[in-house]
Structure formats: structure tokens, C-alpha cells
Amino acid sequence: MSMTFKEVDKYLQNLELKSYPIKEIFETIRSISSLQSEGIFADQWSDNYYDDLELLKHPETGEKISLLDCYVDITYQRLLRLKVLVDHLRAKGVDGEPLEYDKMCAGSIDIAIRPDGEIFVWDGFRRSLIALLKGIKYPSFSIFKHSKNDSIKKCRGRESFAFKKRNGDNEAMAKEELYKAGIFFSNPKDLETKDALSECKLDVLKTIPDAKQTLQGFAIFEKSLHSQLIGKEHLVTAARLFRNSWTKDSTVAGYAICGLATYIQLLATDSLTWSYNVTGFDKECDFLPLLKKYAENKPQTSLTGNRLSNMGVETVAFRFAANVFNLNTYEEQVELAKKLGFDQDGIGQMVKIERS
Numbered sequence: 001m002s003m004t005f006k007e008v009d010k011y012l013q014n015l016e017l018k019s020y021p022i023k024e025i026f027e028t029i030r031s032i033s034s035l036q037s038e039g040i041f042a043d044q045w046s047d048n049y050y051d052d053l054e055l056l057k058h059p060e061t062g063e064k065i066s067l068l069d070c071y072v073d074i075t076y077q078r079l080l081r082l083k084v085l086v087d088h089l090r091a092k093g094v095d096g097e098p099l100e101y102d103k104m105c106a107g108s109i110d111i112a113i114r115p116d117g118e119i120f121v122w123d124g125f126r127r128s129l130i131a132l133l134k135g136i137k138y139p140s141f142s143i144f145k146h147s148k149n150d151s152i153k154k155c156r157g158r159e160s161f162a163f164k165k166r167n168g169d170n171e172a173m174a175k176e177e178l179y180k181a182g183i184f185f186s187n188p189k190d191l192e193t194k195d196a197l198s199e200c201k202l203d204v205l206k207t208i209p210d211a212k213q214t215l216q217g218f219a220i221f222e223k224s225l226h227s228q229l230i231g232k233e234h235l236v237t238a239a240r241l242f243r244n245s246w247t248k249d250s251t252v253a254g255y256a257i258c259g260l261a262t263y264i265q266l267l268a269t270d271s272l273t274w275s276y277n278v279t280g281f282d283k284e285c286d287f288l289p290l291l292k293k294y295a296e297n298k299p300q301t302s303l304t305g306n307r308l309s310n311m312g313v314e315t316v317a318f319r320f321a322a323n324v325f326n327l328n329t330y331e332e333q334v335e336l337a338k339k340l341g342f343d344q345d346g347i348g349q350m351v352k353i354e355r356s
Contacts (some may be wrong), residue, residue, distance in 0.1 A: 002033040009082040017075045017206050022121060023068045026132045029082070040089045040098075042135025049101065049136050056141050059113070066137045067128050070111060070119045076160030076181040077125050078173060079205065088130055101134040108142040114155045115148050122159040123166055161185035176218045180205045189226060196225055196232050200239035202252060213243060217254020220313065224258045229313075234261040234268065240280030244288060245295040255304045259316025262340070263325075266317075271339055274332065276325075287325060294324045308349065314340040318350050 003011075008028055015025075030041055058065050093099040109124035109131070121128050122144075131139045146155045164181040167173045173181075182190030194207055203211035204218050215221060224230040238261035242252050264278050264287075276286040303323065307315040321327040321336055330351065337347040 001031060002036075003028070003031045005032050005034055005082065008032050012080045012082055015074050015080070017209075019071050019073050019118075019120070022070045022072050022125075022128055022132070025072070025080075026068075026129055029085070029129065030133060035086065035089075040086070041133050044135060045137055046135045047138060050103070050138060050140060054140060055138060056143050059143060059145055064138050065111070065119065065141055065143075067109075067121075067132055067139065068137050070121050070128065072121050072125050072128075073156060073159065075156060076163050076184045078167070078177045080126065080129075085126060085129060088126070089133060101131055101136045101139075103140070106131065106139065108140045110142050110144070112144045112146060112155065112159055114146050114152065115150055116152075120155075120159065123163055157185040174218075175222060176204050179218070179222065180207055183207060193222055193225060196235060197221075199232065199236045200257075201243060202239055202257075213249065214251045215254060215257070216251045220254040220258055224261075224313065230258060230261045230265055234265040237261070237264055237278060237280050241278075241285075241287060241291055242300075244280060244282070245291040246300060247295075249300065253300045253304050255307065255312055255316050256300045258313045259303065260320050262313055262317040263320050263336075266336075266339055272335065290325055308342075308346060311340075311342060311346060314342065315350070318342075 008031070011028060012025075030036075035041065052064075055064055057063060091099045093102075106127050109127055110122050111124075112120050112122050114120060128139070131137070146158070150158075160181045160183075164173075164178060164185070164187075168178045168181070179190050179193055183194055197204060197208050197211070197215065200215075201211045202208065202213055202215040204215050221235070225232060225235065235257060238257045239252065241260060242249075242257060246252075266272050267274075267276055267278060277284065278287050279285045280288060282288060303316055303319045317340055318333075318336060322333060327333060327336060333351045334347060337350050342350060
């Protein structure tokens with residue numbers, strides 16, 4: 001069955017956090033009709049692309065290992081970006097000709113054999129797909145064999161730890177991907193982040209599957225939480241306000257939730273000379289009616305755009321107070337700007353901009 005690029009990209013974006021046969025993902029990508037017409041997929045297998053002496057054999061059977069028999073555990077893998085994969089397939093060599101599967105560039109694909117005999121590619125998922133799409137099903141592997149007594153959870157944890165250490169240390173992974181990988185070897189920081197996201201009912205890379213909204217701008221959320229800039233309870237309240245106001249939005253901006261939570265925290269800690277009851281629940285929250293009214297006609301971006309340099313969260317916090325929650329007097333705006341940490345120039349800019 002032929003599929004479009006868009007259909008396959010959506011399929012890849014929505015892979016569940018579980019194990020998949022690499023063959024299934026390979027065949028799905030190979031079904032893209034436009035790429036078939038372009039001729040970037042191999043027409044036949046090159047089973048002898050690597051000499052037998054170049055290949056490590058299966059430690060128990062002594063046979064060559066085929067990628068078609070391998071699996072990938074999406075619980076700790078990075079998001080597979082179809083466009084990036086296709087760009088690799090279209091790459092040209094130093095001679096300007098289409099680049100074949102390059103042994104030097106590809107190196108070895110790292111696999112782990114679990115106690116049940118299933119073989120998992122723990123590092124080299126994309127290279128595995130490129131190899132198959134280039135007609136190579138017997139590439140060079142490095143092999144790790146789990147102990148026969150290891151549980152699946154322990155195997156997954158060990159693989160995800162190695163994956164994060166190898167890929168995270170070179171800063172190639174996005175913070176969201178590092179977080180997701182960290183969950184599966186029980187990294188305390190990442191488990192704390194997951195707990196906060198769960199209470200906020202916000203998803204990141206399908207780690208909170210029952211969430212109704214997705215967090216965009218994970219890095220600032222994580223930084224605010226772990227630098228103890230914002231208490232978790234205030235992020236939860238802010239998320240509740242968003243959920244009950246921008247009810248049709250599938251995403252929540254990281255700067256928006258952190259900005260609102262910052263203002264809520266100042267009120268909750270009596271850091272300002274005024275006060276409100278802020279819970280995010282109907283009939284008992286002073287902010288919810290005002291935010292609902294604002295959200296009827298204005299998007300989140302009206303509060304998050306054009307932030308002052310190095311004061312992004314603070315800029316958004318000020319805008320919530322001034323533009324949504326009717327902080328109108330000059331004296332109150334100056335007081336809030338000072339509490340948020342703006343210097344004199346920043347105070348002048350914020351008060352002038354939001355009052356103009």
C-alpha cells in the first residue's frame with residue numbers, strides 16, 4: 001500500500017512508547033510513493049556489502065544478524081524526523097554522485113540481545129533505517145548481551161542509560177529527548193519532571209499519555225522547576241488556568257505557563273501589596289473569569305512574543321498582570337516590575353510598553 005510523505009511523517013510522530021520491529025518502520029517509509037518515484041530506495045539487497053570477516057556474528061547461533069530481525073524501543077529513542085532521514089538518503093559523496101551506504105560514515109550499529117532472544121538497536125536507529133533503505137540488511141554491529149536473569153525493565157533501563165550518556169554528552173539531543181530517555185533508567189531529575197508534568201496534565205513526547213495538552217517550550221519549564229525558580233504547585237495552578245481558558249488549544253507555551261506561574265507565586269507568597277484568590281477552579285478563582293474572557297479573542301502568543309532579553313519569563317508574568325488581570329496603576333506596575341527583578345531600564349520599558 002502506497003502512502004504519502006505526510007501520512008508517514010504523522011505515523012512516525014505518533015509512534016507509541018513501546019517496542020517496534022524495525023522491519024515495520026522500514027516498510028512504512030519505503031511505501032512513500034513520491035520517494036519511490038524519486039528512486040532513492042535500493043531496488044535489491046546487497047547481502048555481501050560487508051565481507052564476513054568484517055561482521056560480528058550472533059554470539060549463540062554464529063549466524064549473521066539481519067536488521068530485519070531487530071527491534072527498536074521507542075521509550076528512550078529520539079523522535080524520528082522523516083525529513084532529516086530523507087536528506088541523508090539524498091546525500092551526495094565528494095564526487096557529487098549519490099552517496100551509497102558509507103561504511104566509514106556509518107560505523108557500527110549498537111545492538112543489545114535481551115534474555116528472550118530479541119535483538120534491540122539501542123543506538124543507531126536512523127542508521128539502521130538508512131542501511132535498509134539503501135539495501136543493506138547485514139551491517140556492522142557492536143553487540144551487547146544482557147544477563148539471562150535481567151528483567152525487561154532492567155534491560156530497557158541499561159540501554160536508555162547508555163543511549164543518554166552517549167548522545168546527551170555531545171549535546172546533540174534536545175532537552176525533551178534527554179528527559180524521555182532519563183525516565184527509563186529512573187533518573188531522579190527526570191522522574192521529578194515527569195511528576196510535575198503529570199500534575200500539570202501536560203504531555204512531552206508521549207510520556208504523559210492521558211494529558212489533553214502538550215507542552216511546547218520544555219526547556220524553560222524544566223529550568224524553572226529544577227532551579228527552584230517556580231514552585232511545582234504554582235505551575236500546576238497555572239496549567240489548570242490554561243486548561244480551563246484556552247480550551248481548544250492542544251498546546252501550551254512554556255514561557256506562558258512559567259510566566260503565569262511566576263505571578264501566581266508572588267501573590268501566594270505575599271510578595272506584593274495586593275492579593276487574589278487563585279486556584280484555577282470555577283466559582284472560587286479570581287483569575288479564571290478574566291483569563292477565559294481574554295482567551296476568547298487572543299492567542300497565547302499575544303503574551304509571549306517580543307520578550308525582553310534574559311527576562312523572558314518575567315516579561316510574560318508582567319504582561320499577564322497588566323493585560324489580563326487589570327493591574328492598571330503606575331505604582332502597582334512599578335512594584336511588580338521590581339519584584340520580578342527588572343532593572344531601571346527594564347522597568348521603564350515594561351511600564352511604558354504595557355501602558356501605551
